[in-house]
Amino acid sequence: MTETTHIQDAADIADAPEVCERPRAPLGLLAELTYRCPLQCPYCSNPLAMEKGAEELTTAEWQSLMRQAADLGVLQIHLSGGEPCVRQDLEQILETAVACGLYTNLITSGVTLTRERLANLAKIGLDHVQISIQHTDPEKADWISGYPGGSSKKRDVARWTKELGLPLTLNVVVHRHNIESVPEFIDYAVEIGAGRIEIAHTQYYAWALKNRAALIPTREQFYKSLKIAEEARERLKGILVFDVVSHDHYAVRPKPCMGGWGRNLIDVSSTDKVIPYHAYKTIPGIEVDNIRNKSLADI
Numbered sequence: 001m002t003e004t005t006h007i008q009d010a011a012d013i014a015d016a017p018e019v020c021e022r023p024r025a026p027l028g029l030l031a032e033l034t035y036r037c038p039l040q041c042p043y044c045s046n047p048l049a050m051e052k053g054a055e056e057l058t059t060a061e062w063q064s065l066m067r068q069a070a071d072l073g074v075l076q077i078h079l080s081g082g083e084p085c086v087r088q089d090l091e092q093i094l095e096t097a098v099a100c101g102l103y104t105n106l107i108t109s110g111v112t113l114t115r116e117r118l119a120n121l122a123k124i125g126l127d128h129v130q131i132s133i134q135h136t137d138p139e140k141a142d143w144i145s146g147y148p149g150g151s152s153k154k155r156d157v158a159r160w161t162k163e164l165g166l167p168l169t170l171n172v173v174v175h176r177h178n179i180e181s182v183p184e185f186i187d188y189a190v191e192i193g194a195g196r197i198e199i200a201h202t203q204y205y206a207w208a209l210k211n212r213a214a215l216i217p218t219r220e221q222f223y224k225s226l227k228i229a230e231e232a233r234e235r236l237k238g239i240l241v242f243d244v245v246s247h248d249h250y251a252v253r254p255k256p257c258m259g260g261w262g263r264n265l266i267d268v269s270s271t272d273k274v275i276p277y278h279a280y281k282t283i284p285g286i287e288v289d290n291i292r293n294k295s296l297a298d299i
Contacts, residue, residue: 025073030080030267031062033093037083039109040146041134043173043208043215046082047269055271059089061291063096065268068296070100080107082270085117091124098125105130107171110157111150118157122164129161130169130198135177136184144177158192169196174225175208175215182225186232189240199229200245205282222250274299 034056035046057065066077077097084090085108097104105128106121118129131154135141138151161168170189174182182199189197201222202208202215217225226244233242248254259265261276268274272290280286289299 026262026264026266027074028076028078028265029065029069029074030078030265031065031084031093032080032082032268032270033057033062033084033087033090034270035082036086037081037109038086038111038147039083039150041144041173041207042211043175043202045203045206045208048206048210057268057270057272057291059092061272062089062093065291065296066093066097066100066102068291070102072297074102076103076105078105078107083109083112085112091120094121094126095124103127108132108157109145109147109150110154111147113153113157113160115156115160118160119164122166126166128167128169129157130171131158131161132171132173133185133188134173136181136188140178155192158194162193167196168192168194169198170194171198171200173200173202174217175202176217176221177215179217179221179225182228183232186229186236186240190236194240196241196243198243198245199225200243201225201247203245204249209282216249217247219250222247 037044037046069077079090079094079097084106087093094104094106104126106126107130110131133141133151133154134144135151141151142148158168158170170185170192172178172182172185178185185199186197204212204216208215226246229242229244232240236242246255256263257277266274267277268291272292273280273288274291274296275288280288291299
C-alpha cells in the first residue's frame with residue numbers, strides 16, 4: 001500500500017484544537033513554614049483556625065519541596081509564616097534551597113532574630129531579607145503588633161542585614177491607624193538602607209476581614225497615600241524601588257489575586273496544602289491538594 005499524506009484545507013486548520021504546551025512554572029513559591037508568631041497584628045493573613053504545630057511539615061518534607069520546586073522551574077523561595085525564624089530547622093531548609101539554586105528571601109518580623117543567627121543564614125547563602133514594621137512611632141507600633149519593644153529590635157535587624165551585605169526590603173501593611181504616616185515610612189526605608197519598600201494596603205481576608213471595621217481607611221486617605229507614593233517613587237529613583245499593593249475596596253475592579261492564581265506565585269501552607277492564595281478557606285466549597293499526597297508538579 002502506498003502511504004499518502006493528508007493535506008488539511010483552511011477549514012480543517014481553523015477547526016483544529018490548539019496545541020496546549022505545559023504551563024510554565026510560577027516564578028516564586030511562598031513557603032509558610034509555620035503559622036506561629038510572637039506578634040498579634042489585627043490584619044494577619046494567618047488562618048482563623050490555626051493548625052497545630054505538631055501537624056507542620058517536617059524538615060525532610062520541606063527539603064523535598066525545595067527540590068521539587070527547583071525541578072519544576074520555580075526560581076524564588078520566600079521563607080515566610082507566621083514567623084519563619086521560630087522554626088529551629090530554618091537553616092537546614094535554607095541550605096537545601098540554596099543547594100537547589102533557588103533565590104532565597106526571608107520574610108520576617110525580625111523580633112526573634114539574633115545577629116549571630118542572621119550571620120549564619122547569610123553564610124549558608126540567604127539572598128534577601130524582608131522586614132515588616134507596623135509604625136515608625138515605637139508606642140504605636142507596639143500597640144498595633146501587640147509586641148512590646150519590637151521597633152528597636154527591627155531597627156537592629158535592618159542594620160545587621162546591611163552590615164552583612166544582604167539586600168533589604170521594608171514591608172508596611174497600611175490601614176486606618178498608620179496611613180497618615182506613609183511619608184515617614186518612606187523616609188524610614190531610606191534611613192535604614194532598604195533598596196525596596198512594599199506599601200501594602202491591607203488585604204481584607206482572614207483576620208483583617210474580621211477586624212475590617214477598625215482598619216479600613218477612607219477613600220480620600222487611600223488616594224492620598226497613592227499620590228504620596230507616586231511622588232516619592234519619582235523623587236527617589238535609583239535609591240528606592242516601590243511596590244504598592246492597592247486597596248480592593250476602592251478599586252474599579254479587584255486586582256488579580258497573587259497576580260493571577262498560580263501564574264506568578266503559589267503558596268504552600270505549614271501543614272501541606274498547596275494553595276492559590278492565603279485565604280482560600282474563605283471561598284465556600286473550594287478544595288486544594290496537599291504535598292503529602294501529590295507531587296508539586298502534578299498539583
